[in-house]
Amino acid sequence: MGKNLQTEGRLRPVDLARGHGLSTQAVRNYEEAGILPAADRTPAGYRTYTSLHAAALRAFLALVPGHGHRTAASIMRSVNEGALDGAFRLVDESHAxxxxxxxxxxxxxxxxxxxxxxxxxxxxxxxxxxxxxxxxxxxxxxxxxxxxxxxxxxxxxxxxxxxxxxxxxxxxxxxxxxxxxxxxxxxxxxxxxxxxxxxxxxxxxxxxxxxxxxxxxxxxxxxRGRAMLAGAAELESYLRERG
Structure with missing residues (x-):
């Protein structure tokens, strides 16, 4: 099933977790917390992710070193809710x-x-x-x-x-x-x-x-300053992916 999903451009939780040293439960927790966009479900009820979710995960993990876990999570939630001004305000506050x-x-x-x-x-x-x-x-x-x-x-x-x-x-x-x-x-x-x-x-x-x-x-x-630059680059990449 995993091979077919990847052929269709869909990813499992383990596919996102792999390479970041995360557990699949952590990926699911990030989704439930609004850090990742909501996942689609297969007819059997399994979560499926896409390259958009992969970009969101990269952005979040890149934001954490410069902004801290709580602020990074709030930035991602704001982006996923379409509240870009709120996300940018949080970034500005960290720089301040x-x-x-x-x-x-x-x-x-x-x-x-x-x-x-x-x-x-x-x-x-x-x-x-x-x-x-x-x-x-x-x-x-x-x-x-x-x-x-x-x-x-x-x-x-x-x-x-x-x-x-x-x-x-x-x-x-x-x-x-x-x-x-x-x-x-x-x-x-x-x-x-x-x-x-x-x-x-x-x-x-x-x-x-x-x-x-x-x-x-x-x-x-x-x-911290350099980490903020790296986080900004990944966040911009995610915003472009979202369109």
């Missing part, structure tokens, strides 16, 4: 996020240069003797106090406690560390990867570990 991430990287590099020059942190409102409390610091960073407490539990910031009130007091070094953690989190770094960087910045190891992380970050952003 990549640009924002590049700007964030530049901000982190600026913070690193400040550390290299032993510059102090940006001025923050001082709420207590010799430092700032958790509320003003969280407000200055645009995060919640609970986030700072989470970073403290992870060892990323180490404020002292006011002897009279027991409140956390963040000195200049704590503020510097919080700023670095905040920027690295925006760049997508998990806490477990940030912890050794902050620890080594504090130690005699210097700033080399952070510089290496920034180099890796540059590489990941470049890889």
């Amino acid at each position: 996020q990549l640009l924002d991430d590049r700007r964030t990287l530049q901000a982190v590099e600026g913070a690193l240069r400040d550390l290299g020059k032993d510059a102090g942190p940006e001025p923050l409102a001082v709420s207590g003797p010799g430092g700032t409390f958790i509320g003003p610091l969280a407000g200055a960073l645009g995060i919640r106090p609970a986030t700072l407490r989470k970073w403290e539990r992870a060892g990323l910031v180490c404020p002292r406690r006011d002897s009279r009130t027991g409140y956390r007091v963040y000195d200049g070094a704590d503020v510097r560390d919080a700023r670095l953690v905040h920027q690295l989190r925006r760049g997508g770094y998990p806490l477990e990867r940030i912890a050794p960087l902050i620890a080594q910045v504090r130690s005699v190891g210097g700033l080399d570990p952070l510089e290496a992380a920034l180099g890796d970050w540059h590489g990941r952003l470049s890889a």
